[in-house]
Amino acid sequence: MRDRRHFDEDDIRVRARGGSRPRTRRRPKHENARPGFVTAVDRGRYRCLVDDRPVVAMKARELGRGSIVVGDVVALVGDLSGRPGTLARVVRVEERTSVLRRTADDTDPVERVIVANADQLVIVVALADPAPQPRFIDRCLVAAYDAGLVPLLCLTKADLAPPDPLVETYSPLGLRWVVTRRDGDLSALRAHLTGRISVLVGPSGVGKSTLVNLLVPEARRAVGQVNAVTGRGRHTSTSAVALPIGAPADTGSLERLLAAREGGVDRGELDHGWIIDTPGVRSFGLAHVAPDDVVVAFPDLAEAVAECPPGCSHLPGGGCALDDWLAEGRVNPDRVASFRRLLASREGDSER
Structure with missing residues (x-):
């Protein structure tokens, strides 16, 4: 029996070599793509x-x-x-000119890219059925400014409730807005959509899919009803889709819109646009947005925040200047509450 402690060349097995072609990280250029x-x-x-x-x-x-x-x-x-x-x-x-992102919640480290290369975020909010949610609007504004998108507030169902309360809150901030109603004229909305690639976001049941079907009849987006018990809409759009407005679907119209974003084409010369309809959402996580960038969506609070001490959390107490401004009646309490809810939620505290 061979002594296993001693080996010679007969004990060696040489594994067959693979192909001689060296591995490389070089990728094809696809110049004809x-x-x-x-x-x-x-x-x-x-x-x-x-x-x-x-x-x-x-x-x-x-x-x-x-x-x-x-x-x-x-x-x-x-x-x-x-x-x-x-x-x-x-x-x-190709390199993206803008990226709209969200997370599942404010503590989720995984961010999800929703849409690329848009230049306008249309925040669709119903004035009634379901009731408007200013906190959702504020979240969308934060996401829009983070992505470099121009926000537009679209208030639907004006035949059920007046737009005045929301307009009085947001128009002083320089936020553009447009009001629509059932069977109403959409020319004002079309004017805002012309010359841009716009993303439509909003909670379920606010009439977003109805707007899309009126703007692009061939889209045939599913339309749902608001739950009479919960007051919430049912998700009808299950995936995002891009649709042309006022022009045939071709890459030439898109190239002109993308060029307009970079200043190569005058938007006033364009008579078309594209919209991207997204599924209805009930939350808009902002874990990817730095706390200091949240205040960008609250320009009415910026002057007060500038007086805060270094490292201020902007939450109640701790010498936050917002407390003094609230006591003096110099800021809107609802806006401060929304701002602080966003910041607290980022720290893992549930929004009340």
């Missing part, structure tokens, strides 16, 4: 607009785990005919 605009995402499939036709694509493995969202400008190769059953590949995501 065609540009496209992502209009919808569904379970790993991306509906992209290439020239004037929709093309379904999948993400190339070389892109790894990076996300692709509605609004992305991408480069595609493969079958770009758009025929049923064909599949192209997304090989590159």
Whole structure:
């Protein structure tokens, strides 16, 4: 029996070598790739607009785990005919000009990109049925300013309640607003949407899908009703989708809108726009926004906050200047409460 403590060359087994081709991180440049605009995402499939036709694509493995969202400008190769059953590949995501993000809640470290390359955030809020939520508006304003988007407040169902209370609160802040009603004229809203790529966000039941169907009849977005018990709407739009307004769906119209954002085209010369409808949300987490940036959405409190001591949490007590301004009646108590709720929620305290 061979002594296992002594070995010779007969005991050595050499593993067969693999191919001689060296591994490399070099990626193909895909110089012949065609540009496209992502209009919808569904379970790993991306509906992209290439020239004037929709093309379904999948993400190339070389892109790894990076996300692709509605609004992305991408480069595609493969079958770009758009025929049923064909599949192209997304090989590159171009640099984004803006990113709208949210988290599940204010303590969730994972941020989710909702939409890319938009330049306006339309905050859709019903004046009644369901009742308006100023705290939701404030959250959306924080997200808009963080993303570099211009906010627009769209107040729906004006036939059920007057817009005055919300207008009196937000118009002094320089926030643009527009009022709509059932079977009303949407020309004012259309004017705000022309020349821009706009994202529509709002709680379920506020009439967002109804607006989209009126603006783009061929969209046929599902419309739900408000629950009579909870006062909340039911989610009807389950995924984001980009739709053209006032122009045919082609990449030429999109290129002009993107150029307008960079100043290369005068918005006044454009007669079209694009909207991105998003699913109804009941919360808008802001864990990705730095506390010091939250005050940007509260310009009416900025002067008071500037008097706070260094490191101030802006919560009650601790020498916060907001306490003094409240006592003197120099700031709106509801606005201070909303501001402080946002900050407290970031620390893990539930909003009351």
